[in-house]
Amino acid sequence: MSSTETKVPSHQRRNRQRSDAPFFFVMGGISATFITLIVLLLVADLRFTSLSDFHAALVKPEIQAAMRLTIASCTVAAILSLWVAVPLGYLLSRYRFPLRWLIDTIVDIPIVLPPLVLGLSLLILFHQKIGDWQLESFLGDLGFSVTYRWPAVVLAQFSVACAFAVRTMRVTFDQIDPRTEDVARTLGCTRGQAFMNVTLPQARRGMIAATTIAWARSLGEFGPILVFAGATRMRTEVLSTTVFLELSVGELDSAVAVSLLMVAMAIVVLLILRLLGTGLNT
Template sequence: MAAEEVLEQNGWRQAVTGRQEDINAAGGVRTSQTPFEGPTQSASPSRQRSDVPFFLLMGGLSASFIMLIVLLLAADFMFTSFADFRDALLKPEIQAAFRLTLISCTVAAVLSVWVGTPLGYLLSRYKFPGRWVIDTLVDIPIVLPPLVLGLSLLILFHLNLGEWQLEKWLRDGVGFPVTYRWPAVILAQFSVSCAFAVRTMRVTFDQISPRTEDVARTLGCTRAQAFLLVSLPQAWKGIIAAGTISWARALGEFGPILVFAGATRMRTEVLSTSVFLELSIGNLDAAVAVSLLMVAMAVVVLLILRVLGTGLSS
């Protein structure tokens, strides 16, 4: 039982009976002062008030945003025709972009969950010195302007440390160049989507009581076993939610990809890049068609999240 709840009950009882009571037995909170005094009976019983203005105002403000989204989607649909849509999707460049988008988003999402789960868990369970620093750092990719993130990635890979350079080493030493290739697409997507995965996993573990882990440890688990056998199974909905959010976020990624991976057709082109490229050559029909395709993909992802979300809250 929450402490506030107990306090409130206690306050209520005091207000009604007018005597101090120790509610040790009920929940273990003792208060010496009266938390609130009941209002005096001043409102006349014949007075009738309406909640209609409240709902009108709240509903009106809410509707303005809902309308905006609906109108945006409706305009897209009205602009394009099915023929445009089909033509755009039959273009080999766009098909390649669609494939790369599916693969890169999935890889980025899996990596995000893989990294976000331990980080979210540590942030949720442990109070360690410098936790607030890590907490803040995790949010940086979320608040950073996308182009700045892309530029930062580019600089990181091409910064000369004496003779050494990360990109040169990856290209010549490892044989795996990154910049302006598909790995750059995934890394750019990962840098942002992982931050969302960490946030989601942290909230997930915040909602899972550490008590079951404690008991598991008394039953013979190490911390690792308690995490794997007891907490992780309880977190599966959060894991799927984190994966979905990461995936959706990776889908929308554009700025960092443009800067760090370039916009080479058939090679580093993802759907968001396609929209940009089609738009830049004045092919508005194809741009809108690809946009609608992305809308459809995002809606599917959001629906999955919705279904899981209702499951989570129940």
């Protein structure tokens, strides 16, 4: 031991170790309270329903149709969100351009906007008249109506999920050293080639995380779908609106069963994507 080092007395070391106990007690207690709440919510749902009730709900044609539409619409919304999130997240992360702060703020609007307001805004957008021109009528003439049909479900889910995906991809690109792209460009790569061959492979885990978040967020979307797409059975009904419809007719058992189904779907998707994309040890 050098002369500049001082030996800590044993009683001070014991006091320091004892002083850590209240810290971990408070931090662990707060954390355990939240975890316990989530577990109790799931246990309450499981205790409320039975396997027979769960099976009876799942064999209903309406709920089966809602399940198929939910899986399809969430998948499409997540893929579309990733297509937008990758370039937009990259630009916001790498470049400083005029009105960047404004674009960054606009991206966050769907996150903070009340869901019903977002659905109402979509409805107004498609029925807003500019002279004699109306977007919904124009699309209807092309044979592709949106409002109160399945495309409205996808668009409502995408409008919210994409904002979360963009945030995820921006953080992902922030963590990737831009010097690797610069090295690739000095070796003869164009900016696009450097992005595709160097940056994008490094962003693989972030892309999977963005897809996961977008899919899970789409699964739980309710307000915009209800306003913009409606809750027509066998047509625009998804699992989130199924819970609402079952509750509205007093079918509490079916509503709880569908809720548990949504929880199971979310857990399965999160586990599969985590195992495929981020590995078992992350």
